[in-house]
Amino acid sequence: MWALFLRDLRLAIRAGGGFGLGLAFFLIVTTLVPFGVGPEGGVLAVIAPGILWVGALLACLLSLDRIFALDHEDGSLELLATSPLPLEAVAVMKALAHWITTGLPLILAAPLFGVLLHLPWPGHLWLVVSLAVGTPALSVLGTFGAAITVGLKRGGLLLSLLVLPLYIPTLIFGAEVVRRVLAGTDHMVALALEAGITLGALALVPFAAAAALRVNLR
Template sequence: MLALFLRDLKLAIRTSGGFGLALAFFLIVVMFVPFGVGSDLTLLARIAPGILWIGALLACLLSLDRIFQLDAEDGTLNVLATSPIPLSGVTVAKSMAHWVTTGLPLTIAAIPLGYLLNLPSVAYSWLCISLLIGTPALSFIGAFGAAITVGIKRGGLLLSLLVLPLYIPTLIFGAVTVTKAVEGLDPMPSLMFLAGLTLLSVVIMPFASALALKSNLS
């Protein structure tokens, strides 16, 4: 599993597009908001948590189809299915590699982007913590969607439709955590819910993905 995880990281760094695409998309979306909404600083501060979370979520969505599609196209997935690593293990390694190459950079990039949206200073630590805790759920749920659509050429649309509803709880609790912090309320309860959602996805999704992959192999 470690070999697979390290190989995926190496591939993401070497293949231009895989690593930078999500990050670039996140930067563009968030940077366009002040232009579209106007320079009303109080308004920007109020919508900043939502914008940052939506931006991170959409950026994550953009890179999901790469999780299994590339390996399915060159036959690697078939060989992995006959290897000593169980398919659930394959999913865990790939989800983790996806998180390190998208979720983690998005979390770090959110700090300067929060400044751009006039996010109040009390909220930065909560923004980082909520993204750090919430984005693994995006990777694990996304891997499940990618596993279902792996046999379909250009399955991006179906993948988005499948995954977006599953992302909504994470989006709600993630954004609310930061909003509560901005308003001076206690963000802990929503953060706990967010952590619960992530733990649930990490436990369930690899097995669901393994089932989906198994039925998609040929």
């Protein structure tokens, strides 16, 4: 399993869908927003939690189509399907590799990008916490979408259409955590709901992804 994980890390970085691409897109979103809504710090501070979460979500989408595509192209996905390693474990390792190369850099860079959007300082810590809790769900759900569309030519748009509705609850509660912290209200309920979504995705989605892979490999 760990050999597969390390291989996926190397493939993600070599394919250009790792650290640099997601961070560059996140930075572009963050720097373009002030041009669109104006440079007023008060306005930017209000919308910063939502903008940062939307940027992180869209950055995660960029590399989803590569999760299984490279393995499908070189035939290694068929070998994995016939190996003693369950496809559920393959899906988990793929999601973990995607999170390490995409989600984790976004989490680490989020406080810096929050400064660009005038996010108040109390929100920086909870922005990192909410992203750390929510981004694993984005990677796991993305693995499911990638399993459905594996083998399809130009399946990137279809993948985005399939996955985006599943991302919405995590986006809502993740941004709500930061907004409630800044408003001085109770934020633990939103954080608990976000964590519940992530745990539910981790428990159920690998089985759905494995089933989708079995159907596509027949």
